[in-house]
Amino acid sequence: MTSDPANTSIAPAITLDDLPLRDDLRGQTPYGAPQMAVPVALNVNENTHPVPDEVADDIADAVSRALREVNRYPDREFTELREGFAAYLGHGLVAEQIWAANGSNEVLQHVLQAFAGPGRTAFGFAPTYSMYRLLARGVGSAWLTGTPGPGFELDPEDAARQVAEARPDIVFLCAPNNPTGTPLSLDVVEAVYEATDGIVIVDEAYREFAPRDEPSALTLLDGRPRLAVSRTMSKAFAFAGARVGYLAADPAFVDALRLVRLPYHLSALTQAAASAALRHADTMLRTVDEIVEQRDRMSATLEALGYSVYRSWSNFVLFGGVTDPSRTWAALRDRGILVRDVGIPGHLRVTAGTEEETTAFLEALAEIGN
Incomplete structure (x- = not known):
């Protein structure tokens, strides 16, 4: 026996508000950075060098x-x-x-x-x-x-x-x-x-x-x-x-x-x-020196472009003086480059990648301007 499509009812979609969620979790959003298939992803502080x-x-x-x-x-x-x-x-x-x-x-x-x-x-x-x-x-x-x-x-x-x-x-x-x-x-x-x-x-x-x-x-x-x-x-x-x-x-x-x-x-x-x-460990950590070199290169170039750069002991750089972070982020994304808007007004954060990735980011940012 076949079912009658006319008698088939679809339950209405529910939302979080319909569930007995903890009160302190209502209105919250999950953690996470945008995940997109782009040629140069420098937004989540990964080591962009592949495992040897x-x-x-x-x-x-x-x-x-x-x-x-x-x-x-x-x-x-x-x-x-x-x-x-x-x-x-x-x-x-x-x-x-x-x-x-x-x-x-x-x-x-x-x-x-x-x-x-x-x-x-x-x-x-x-x-x-x-x-x-x-x-x-x-x-x-x-x-x-x-x-x-x-x-x-x-x-x-x-x-x-x-x-x-x-x-x-x-x-x-x-x-x-x-x-x-x-x-x-x-x-x-x-x-x-x-x-x-x-x-x-x-x-x-x-x-x-x-x-x-x-x-x-x-x-x-x-x-x-x-x-x-x-x-x-x-x-x-x-x-x-x-x-x-x-x-x-x-x-x-x-x-x-x-x-x-x-x-x-x-x-x-x-x-x-x-x-x-x-x-x-020794082999896995060989990329650290190259990453630090690209981080310092990135910092120096960002300063030359007129941005304010914070001292970094990490594999990324936070830079300020960005007139419209959302616009700059989107313009970089449109050029196939992901960076991170961390919610600090006037700032963006970028991971130090390979030499080629760093070059692509710096050239794109210089092209976009501020």
Whole structure:
């Protein structure tokens, strides 16, 4: 028997407003930058250099071997990977001080799940990485913002004062900062840590692009059990699509994260791929010097074009003096180039890509004018 199309009714489409969504999520929009198929994508701070063939082959072999046992659950403690991260970071760190997850966002989410939540607060100096606020909201915590000094940089005494007044449960310090690229001195980390009884997270996602003679916040971990330093493989390691982030902290801090993680949260394939990439750290990081060269070239050329450029220790450049960011963004897009409008009036942010990508961006911007 066939159905009668005349008797077929289609249920009306519903919206978020029709669902019993949490009140604090109503009216919100998901995080994300525009995704478009363009020749030059310089909008999400990826390492635009491909993974070297010899490394890709080794990763593929490691994943292939892991596939033979994918019927079994993975190592819940991802022991080999933690040992690899500890060796890579150095500073006398051991596996018991390492945590990892599916991207540094999930690492930070674990921290918030363990130490934040309803009735608690998280704090950051705006502008900073917008996911901090979203992650805090996701666990029901209030988000508090502090104010940086000139050039978006932080003064230790002023930063500590603001944190002491806000009395947050968690403080995010982005070093170097995203979206500004500005460096963060260890004096700020020390001062903020002393100003709070809460957790202090130093997000070093772009650490590999900073001057090599500048110390990492990893040097401050000893004797500071409320301090954690997070990293990612997405940037310098050109591993954004693999989604692997990690942190270093006191072993007790790491134990706290076990209380909130999902069982077997890192797949066997992810563990195999990341461990293989770490074995080739020197090769994977060879592009860093070239990226820094293009970043500095970009900064110098932007200044010559009349824009204001902020000091950057990252793989991107924030530049101001843009008369109409929306118009400039659209004009670059029409020329096949994506940059990021981060919502700071008069500013745009651009990733340092390959030499060819950087040239394409600079030539297009000079053609567009301001």
